[in-house]
Amino acid sequence: MAYRQTSAPVSEFKPTTPKVATHPLEQLEVPDDAHLPAAQRQELKLELLRKALAAAPADIALNEAYQKVRLGGMEVNRPDLISEYEQLLAKHPIPVSCTSPPKRKWAARRRRRLPT
Amino acid sequence: MGRKTKEAIANLERAIELSPRFGLPHLLLAQIYFAHAYENTAEADRHPERFAELCPTSVRALPTLRWSKDKELIRREAARLRKNVEARTDSDAVAAYPTLWGFEVALERSDQQSENQARMRRDIDRLFEPQFARNSAWLATIQATSFFDGAPEDVGRKAQHELAVLYPNSDAALHEEYHQLTAGLQYPRMGSPEQIAAYGRQMWQSVLPLVRKWPAMQWLADRAARAVTEDRSATPKEVADIIALYQNAIRQDPDGERTSPPEPIWIAQMLVDRGGPFDAVPDLVRAGFSETERELGADAINDVSGATVDALVHLRDAWYIMGYLPLAEAYVRLGQLTSADDALSQADLRLNAIRPAENASSSDKARFAELAAPYWFVRGLYGEKDGRKMDALVDYRNALALYPPRRPSPDRRDGVMTSAERLWKELGGTAQGWNDWAAESSLAGFYRGSGGSTAWSKLAESSPDLVFTDALGNRWNPRDLAKKTTFVTMWASWCGPCRAELPYFEKLYHHFQGRNDIAVLALNVDDDPKAMTTALQELKVSIPSIAARNFAYSIVPEMALPANWIISPGKTEMFAGDESSHEAWLESAVTAIDKAAEK
Numbered sequence: 001m002a003y004r005q006t007s008a009p010v011s012e013f014k015p016t017t018p019k020v021a022t023h024p025l026e027q028l029e030v031p032d033d034a035h036l037p038a039a040q041r042q043e044l045k046l047e048l049l050r051k052a053l054a055a056a057p058a059d060i061a062l063n064e065a066y067q068k069v070r071l072g073g074m075e076v077n078r079p080d081l082i083s084e085y086e087q088l089l090a091k092h093p094i095p096v097s098c099t100s101p102p103k104r105k106w107a108a109r110r111r112r113r114l115p116t
Numbered sequence: 117m118g119r120k121t122k123e124a125i126a127n128l129e130r131a132i133e134l135s136p137r138f139g140l141p142h143l144l145l146a147q148i149y150f151a152h153a154y155e156n157t158a159e160a161d162r163h164p165e166r167f168a169e170l171c172p173t174s175v176r177a178l179p180t181l182r183w184s185k186d187k188e189l190i191r192r193e194a195a196r197l198r199k200n201v202e203a204r205t206d207s208d209a210v211a212a213y214p215t216l217w218g219f220e221v222a223l224e225r226s227d228q229q230s231e232n233q234a235r236m237r238r239d240i241d242r243l244f245e246p247q248f249a250r251n252s253a254w255l256a257t258i259q260a261t262s263f264f265d266g267a268p269e270d271v272g273r274k275a276q277h278e279l280a281v282l283y284p285n286s287d288a289a290l291h292e293e294y295h296q297l298t299a300g301l302q303y304p305r306m307g308s309p310e311q312i313a314a315y316g317r318q319m320w321q322s323v324l325p326l327v328r329k330w331p332a333m334q335w336l337a338d339r340a341a342r343a344v345t346e347d348r349s350a351t352p353k354e355v356a357d358i359i360a361l362y363q364n365a366i367r368q369d370p371d372g373e374r375t376s377p378p379e380p381i382w383i384a385q386m387l388v389d390r391g392g393p394f395d396a397v398p399d400l401v402r403a404g405f406s407e408t409e410r411e412l413g414a415d416a417i418n419d420v421s422g423a424t425v426d427a428l429v430h431l432r433d434a435w436y437i438m439g440y441l442p443l444a445e446a447y448v449r450l451g452q453l454t455s456a457d458d459a460l461s462q463a464d465l466r467l468n469a470i471r472p473a474e475n476a477s478s479s480d481k482a483r484f485a486e487l488a489a490p491y492w493f494v495r496g497l498y499g500e501k502d503g504r505k506m507d508a509l510v511d512y513r514n515a516l517a518l519y520p521p522r523r524p525s526p527d528r529r530d531g532v533m534t535s536a537e538r539l540w541k542e543l544g545g546t547a548q549g550w551n552d553w554a555a556e557s558s559l560a561g562f563y564r565g566s567g568g569s570t571a572w573s574k575l576a577e578s579s580p581d582l583v584f585t586d587a588l589g590n591r592w593n594p595r596d597l598a599k600k601t602t603f604v605t606m607w608a609s610w611c612g613p614c615r616a617e618l619p620y621f622e623k624l625y626h627h628f629q630g631r632n633d634i635a636v637l638a639l640n641v642d643d644d645p646k647a648m649t650t651a652l653q654e655l656k657v658s659i660p661s662i663a664a665r666n667f668a669y670s671i672v673p674e675m676a677l678p679a680n681w682i683i684s685p686g687k688t689e690m691f692a693g694d695e696s697s698h699e700a701w702l703e704s705a706v707t708a709i710d711k712a713a714e715k
Binding site: 021023025026029030031032033034035036037038060061072073074075076078079082 | 120140206207208249251252253254255279283285286287288289290330331332333368369370371372374409410411412413415416417
């Protein structure tokens, strides 16, 4: 079969400007600076996710990404993460589904709770 | 999920009750029911189906579903996933390709993958189109193609290069530099100590500038540390400098290199094996213990990810023993006998905790012996240093009696034998007494694996009436096999790579069928012979496989799986073959067997 794209020698690649990622989950996939210590790299990712979650707290994909970064593949981080979410759940029980975006329900709930 | 999996199941079921249209809990439940500790085939198959009904356009699926026996379910999931990933270009979709390829591969025998391979190559072509963002998910997907037969060579390198050019501070850029600097350096497997030392020297000298440039990458500093411990000509200062860089990298990137046991423990053992310097060993072992606690400590025991709690506690004990042994030896060499004694006591406690029961499997017993033998060796070193030569001799002999069959990675059993013989002579023992002891001692594991080119004849001598029958009904006699060139593959029903190789082994068998000078045999090492029959039925292969648990490892020089050997009357060689694809492997096996038979 024709195999133009991938059979090109490594040296033929012409760099272009990287695409600017706008969605937080896409930003998370932008390679980080490997000169930085691991804790700092992790903190930068968490900062990005915390901001995103502040705007869309019930976004399942963001929550999953946050949990993944927070765990960092180390089980020892799990109990703290579980208790963080247990506290969150006690404050905000949220029904969600794949088909109806949860963001709106969350916003409505929050609006109802605003002091008058 | 994690330490509270039963609670997680209840929560997920509650979530389904509250929000019946919420798909994610089904995927997570399937993940739990697929895990070894919670295995429930019916539930494991039911939940992915429900997820697919609720979230038909999702690009998520359970990767382990590829091991399901329900091929129709895998087929449906593969079709759903393909339709969805092909409609998108975002990172989630890109990251789903390896799962999709895994499903598609699982639907066919390993020798009937041409359609899948063509489809994967089309996918790769598409992934290199400009609409796909070059990022970590993209690189991981392209690099995952190396796990599948039929991917174009070097496609991972090409993707890495693209990313390195776009992001010069990224891990991809670092890997790119690493590959350029170490191009052409290949570890001399089965090489002489001098060849290994020369490789180590070239390696650490190539990598050292990079370690200084990228100090926060544990994997990189680890390459230099491993290499310098292999270089027996390196000066103590050269070793100490690189170990200091490695320790700095551990501090900056504590979880950057995940191995079993933790990498600092490996490095500590390698330092001890090379004869020091020993000063850094305690800190390295401490770093290893710290990682052990983060990964397997009481707070970190996970009851779902592929193992039971007991198995993880067992693993934690094993990692501790693997740390205490180099620690104790370093203290002995440094003359700090009290600390050595403490470390040995700790190792002893943990060894007792994991001692296998009488009816444990042979692999469990071998794993224990791999830890117990070096424990007795270090105890012997300690006894000798403490002036208790007779005690030390007993300890060395305990070690010799415990060593299991050799593995590909070298151990120090020959050194233990030398130390024991030396001490025996020092204490006034004679050759006669030594031979008397060796003749009556259980050194089967110690010598097992030294079979070599006379392995079949030796087996015939020790068991003159032995005749084994393979799965096809052929009867084999070791005395006849000793006159032939035999191609032997070692396999087990639980070994994935072995299973993938068997359809090609079947072709190899048919290729040489009828040749009187060549025998092609599969030696199955499952504890339960029924597992062999079941696996052959599942794989639909007809091969001359023999339930050989009891003697397989006396035939070949090393215990490893999967492994292939060519045993000819004059020589025994491990056959690695061309690993770029199964087809290439088959071709290289035919050539190698023909060549061996000609001699």
